[in-house]
Amino acid sequence: xxxxxxxxxxxxxxxxxxxCMSACSIQKVGADDTARSRIQIGGSADAGFxxxxxxxxxxxxxxxxxxxxALSKDGASxxxxxxxxxxxxxxxxxxxxxxxxIALDAEAGHVAKCDMCAxxxxxxPACPTGALRHxxxxxxxxxxxxxxxxxxxxxxxxxGCNTELLMRHTLRRAGPDTVLATPPGxxxxxxxxxFNGTTGTKVPVFHPLLTxxxxxxxxxxxxxxxxxxxxxxxxxxGDGGASDVGFQSLSGAAERNERIFFMVVDNxxxxxxGMQRSSCTPYGAWTSTTPxxxxxxxxxxxxxxxxxxxxxxxxxxxxxxxxYVATASTAYMEDLYDKLxxxxxxxxxGFAYLHVYSPCTTGWRFPTDQxxxxxxxxxxxxxxxxxxxxxxxxxxxxxxxxxPLPVTEYLKAMGRFRHLxxxxxSHIQSKVVENLAFVKQLAQVAKV
Amino acid sequence: xxxxxxxxxxAAKPKVILAEGNEAAALGVALARPDMVAVxxxxxxxxxxxxxxxxxxxxxMDADIVDAEGEHSVLSVLQGAALAGGRTYTATCGxxxxxxxxxxxxxxxxxxxxxxxxVTRDGITPQSVWGGHQDAxxxxxxxxxxxxxxxxxxxxxxxxxxxKIAEHHDVMLPVNVCLDxxxxxxxASRVELPPQAEVDAFMGDxxxxxxxxxxxxxxxxxxxxxxxxxxxxxxxFVRYRKGQCKGMQNALAVIEEVHEEWAQRxxxxxxxLVEEYRLDDADxxxxxLGSMSGAAKDAVDAARDAGRKxxxxxxxxxxxxxxxxxxxALAKVKALGVVxxxxxxxxxxxxxxxxxxxxxxxxxxxxxxxxxxxGLAGADITEAHFQRVIAETEALLTNPAPTEPVxxxxxx
Numbered sequence: 001x002x003x004x005x006x007x008x009x010x011x012x013x014x015x016x017x018x019x020c021m022s023a024c025s026i027q028k029v030g031a032d033d034t035a036r037s038r039i040q041i042g043g044s045a046d047a048g049f050x051x052x053x054x055x056x057x058x059x060x061x062x063x064x065x066x067x068x069x070a071l072s073k074d075g076a077s078x079x080x081x082x083x084x085x086x087x088x089x090x091x092x093x094x095x096x097x098x099x100x101x102i103a104l105d106a107e108a109g110h111v112a113k114c115d116m117c118a119x120x121x122x123x124x125p126a127c128p129t130g131a132l133r134h135x136x137x138x139x140x141x142x143x144x145x146x147x148x149x150x151x152x153x154x155x156x157x158x159x160g161c162n163t164e165l166l167m168r169h170t171l172r173r174a175g176p177d178t179v180l181a182t183p184p185g186x187x188x189x190x191x192x193x194x195f196n197g198t199t200g201t202k203v204p205v206f207h208p209l210l211t212x213x214x215x216x217x218x219x220x221x222x223x224x225x226x227x228x229x230x231x232x233x234x235x236x237x238g239d240g241g242a243s244d245v246g247f248q249s250l251s252g253a254a255e256r257n258e259r260i261f262f263m264v265v266d267n268x269x270x271x272x273x274g275m276q277r278s279s280c281t282p283y284g285a286w287t288s289t290t291p292x293x294x295x296x297x298x299x300x301x302x303x304x305x306x307x308x309x310x311x312x313x314x315x316x317x318x319x320x321x322x323x324y325v326a327t328a329s330t331a332y333m334e335d336l337y338d339k340l341x342x343x344x345x346x347x348x349x350g351f352a353y354l355h356v357y358s359p360c361t362t363g364w365r366f367p368t369d370q371x372x373x374x375x376x377x378x379x380x381x382x383x384x385x386x387x388x389x390x391x392x393x394x395x396x397x398x399x400x401x402x403x404p405l406p407v408t409e410y411l412k413a414m415g416r417f418r419h420l421x422x423x424x425x426s427h428i429q430s431k432v433v434e435n436l437a438f439v440k441q442l443a444q445v446a447k448v
Numbered sequence: 449x450x451x452x453x454x455x456x457x458x459a460a461k462p463k464v465i466l467a468e469g470n471e472a473a474a475l476g477v478a479l480a481r482p483d484m485v486a487v488x489x490x491x492x493x494x495x496x497x498x499x500x501x502x503x504x505x506x507x508x509m510d511a512d513i514v515d516a517e518g519e520h521s522v523l524s525v526l527q528g529a530a531l532a533g534g535r536t537y538t539a540t541c542g543x544x545x546x547x548x549x550x551x552x553x554x555x556x557x558x559x560x561x562x563x564x565x566x567v568t569r570d571g572i573t574p575q576s577v578w579g580g581h582q583d584a585x586x587x588x589x590x591x592x593x594x595x596x597x598x599x600x601x602x603x604x605x606x607x608x609x610x611x612k613i614a615e616h617h618d619v620m621l622p623v624n625v626c627l628d629x630x631x632x633x634x635x636a637s638r639v640e641l642p643p644q645a646e647v648d649a650f651m652g653d654x655x656x657x658x659x660x661x662x663x664x665x666x667x668x669x670x671x672x673x674x675x676x677x678x679x680x681x682x683x684x685f686v687r688y689r690k691g692q693c694k695g696m697q698n699a700l701a702v703i704e705e706v707h708e709e710w711a712q713r714x715x716x717x718x719x720x721l722v723e724e725y726r727l728d729d730a731d732x733x734x735x736x737l738g739s740m741s742g743a744a745k746d747a748v749d750a751a752r753d754a755g756r757k758x759x760x761x762x763x764x765x766x767x768x769x770x771x772x773x774x775x776x777a778l779a780k781v782k783a784l785g786v787v788x789x790x791x792x793x794x795x796x797x798x799x800x801x802x803x804x805x806x807x808x809x810x811x812x813x814x815x816x817x818x819x820x821x822x823g824l825a826g827a828d829i830t831e832a833h834f835q836r837v838i839a840e841t842e843a844l845l846t847n848p849a850p851t852e853p854v855x856x857x858x859x860x
Contacts, residue, residue, distance in 0.1 A: 176664060176667075177664045178664065179532075179662045179663075179664065188673070193669050193670075193671065193672045193673065194669045194672030194673065195672055195673045195674075196672065196673070196674055196675075196676070196679060196680050196681050196684050197672065197674075197680065197684060198672065199668075199669035199672055201669060202667060203664060203667050204661070204662040204663055204664055204666075204667045204668060204669075204670070205667075205669050205670070206531070206662055206669065206670035206671055207670070207671045207672070207673075208524070209524070209550055209551060209554065211520060211550060212520060212521060212523075212524035212527075212550075212551055214521075215516060215520070215521035215522075215524035215525045215528070216524045216525070216527055216528035216531075217528060218514065218525050218528060219484065219486070219514070219524065219525035219526055219527060219528025219529035219530075219531075219532070219534075219536075220528035220529065220531060220532045220662055221528075222484060222512050222514070222525075222528075222529060223483060223484060223512075223528070223529040223532035223533060223534040224532055226483055226484075226512055226534070227532075227533070231532075231664055233528075248517060248518060248520070248521070249517070249518075249520065249521045249524065251517065252516060252517030252518070252521050253521075255517070256514070256515070256516075
């Protein structure tokens with residue numbers, strides 16, 4: 001079942017001003033008459049506001065109950081359309097809808113419902129608080145749903161693994177003319193290269209060493225260039241191999257501007273080997289080698305998680321002046337796909353690097369259904385910033401968070417930060433501010 | 449002194465030049481037409497890769513060159529290129545070889561037919577930049593074929609032959625051509641350059657990734673996790689390892705065939721595995737490896753002139769260890785002195801001595817023997833040193849063998 005564009009409502013931002021209803025009625029009936037608006041805001045400031053609006057459901061009950069065939073879902077837009085010539089005014093549809101998304105317009109004498117204003121809903125720009133958003137993320141799923149998943153079903157990732165989701169989307173986008181490197185870690189650990197003669201991938205795939213991924217890909221790419229064949233040489237690598245022991249080959253390949261696409265799945269540690277610390281592990285985080293105890297940790301500091309801040313690998317890659325560098329998150333798939341497109345295109349000209357933050361339910365200690373929520377909170381608190389860089393355009397944010405949540409909203413979502421003292425939390429919050437200021441500075445410089 | 453003997457003139461007249469060993473190796477590489485060369489400089493290899501870079505820059509060699517950021521990546525780039533179907537080459541030594549050990553081990557396991565010159569250098573520490581076999585000897589158990597050269601001409605010829613040996617379908621293993629740092633790398637001598645067309649005919653078609661490839665037109669998973677105690681794991685892993693050993697053993701015959709073909713085509717014949725020098729009527733023998741063999745042969749000639757019945761056994765192929773060919777030579781003598789240019793720390797003797805003892809044991813015949821260690825860290829092993837080796841080996845015929853090795857340069 002496909003999903004489609006829709007209008008999203010954030011009740012916390014709604015102040016009940018009614019401007020959306022005015023805009024709708026003006027658009028649809030030519031008069032500011034909120035009673036005839038097809039979007040209805042109910043409730044109160046005290047009890048909270050609620051939305052009554054057609055969801056353009058994937059499996060619409062209104063369509064199912066209509067005895068006259070007057071309602072139908074458009075396959076291309078997803079909009080449920082109403083046909084006046086067929087409607088018998090029985091109103092069964094209004095009973096069938098659980099969202100009050102279709103209702104009798106008494107003045108018109110028949111039902112009326114949202115038709116998404118042909119793709120540009122009038123209500124959304126009229127909302128002064130940002131409570132309404134025209135969400136188009138679903139376009140991605142409609143498009144990629146037809147592309148082949150180039151990983152086999154049944155990879156042995158942990159339950160709720162974000163990395164598996166990311167891998168499948170990435171390789172769908174990359175397509176079959178790809179040679180895929182998956183250095184030791186979670187990605188091959190779940191069976192992408194395979195075990196004893198089996199494989200989990202439908203494109204040529206291999207285990208490089210943890211240390212030489214970028215170098216091996218460079219050799220592959222150059223040999224195909226020599227033969228005049230266009231092949232995408234791509235890595236899906238972990239943060240540990242990329243930022244620690246494999247950093248030399250990564251940096252060397254970037255300096256030589258090898259035409260490869262290097263994607264790092266940053267789950268902030270060596271999760272496949274049992275959740276040990278990497279240089280991408282953030283300050284304060286529990287890992288199996290930065291445990292929480294009553295004794296002393298490094299440099300005599302209390303043993304309360306990692307005592308150093310994370311290495312910012314994507315910014316280091318910016319300083320290699322790569323053809324393309326970006327950060328991404330699976331909580332923002334449209335942004336991710338946009339960056340995949342750009343990275344793959346850039347890898348035809350030079351080194352392309354994409355750093356994707358990938359929450360780890362097992363290693364970060366949060367419930368398996370909370371992956372997207374954790375990923376989203378990381379961005380909403382500015383713990384993770386989403387940006388992209390090219391040598392020509394410099395660095396720019398792709399998703400600016402104007403009113404960031406306090407970092408505690410992110411930290412409290414997982415067990416690895418459970419032990420943090422107030423001092424440690426203050427340190428993390430100050431680093432979030434500092435890191436954001438640094439990236440903003442780079443973005444400003446780019447504009448000059 | 450070269451062991452080459454003129455068999456018959458090649459079809460076209462060869463060009464004759466004066467070249468150092470490093471330049472000869474580079475010229476041999478160019479004649480073998482690799483697709484990709486990756487380089488990182490290290491003494492005493494540097495001038496070799498400089499020559500290769502210049503040949504490419506001057507349009508005399510059609511290969512892609514990668515100036516990698518270290519030896520680890522050098523070998524890794526080449527592994528990628530080989531898996532994509534390229535003929536590949538590099539050179540290194542000493543600390544560079546140590547640094548690339550991780551991909552080095554893997555090259556033979558993936559059966560990639562690569563050629564890498566080791567311009568041999570002693571191990572550090574003590575800090576040293578001079579020749580010695582310690583680097584190549586340290587990695588002798590990693591599944592690479594290792595062939596040692598005696599002369600500059602042999603360096604050039606063997607470099608070309610190495611590609612053919614590596615890519616032989618019965619072998620499919622990487623080859624180290626070992627040339628002695630300082631003594632061969634910088635030693636200049638007369639070298640005949642075989643004509644390119646003749647070399648092309650000798651090499652035949654390139655086919656390096658028929659068995660394992662990273663190619664979207666025939667997708668496969670390269671190096672899935674293999675082994676463990678369950679299912680087909682143990683037997684699968686054994687098949688890989690046994691295959692490597694089989695390839696190594698096959699290489700013995702292939703190395704002989706390729707040398708024979710070389711002699712037929714180019715008129716220069718080198719002993720492919722084991723060279724026997726004045727051995728047939730010898731009572732005892734000294735054994736050598738690499739460039740030291742020239743001075744050793746001079747010392748044997750002088751001793752022969754003095755009426756002493758000494759012969760010489762030189763190994764050219766060290767890995768796979770040519771057990772049968774060596775036993776054939778050992779069967780002719782009653783005492784043996786083995787000269788190593790490196791140290792075997794575990795057995796308190798030279799590594800070649802230790803390996804030779806293994807071959808001798810299988811022969812089921814005891815002969816008294818002793819280990820000499822010389823030429824470490826660039827030290828010269830002169831004819832005078834070999835006179836001592838001959839004298840002390842001769843003494844084994846009557847006196848008990850010493851248990852300690854003789855350190856030839858100890859009092860130099």
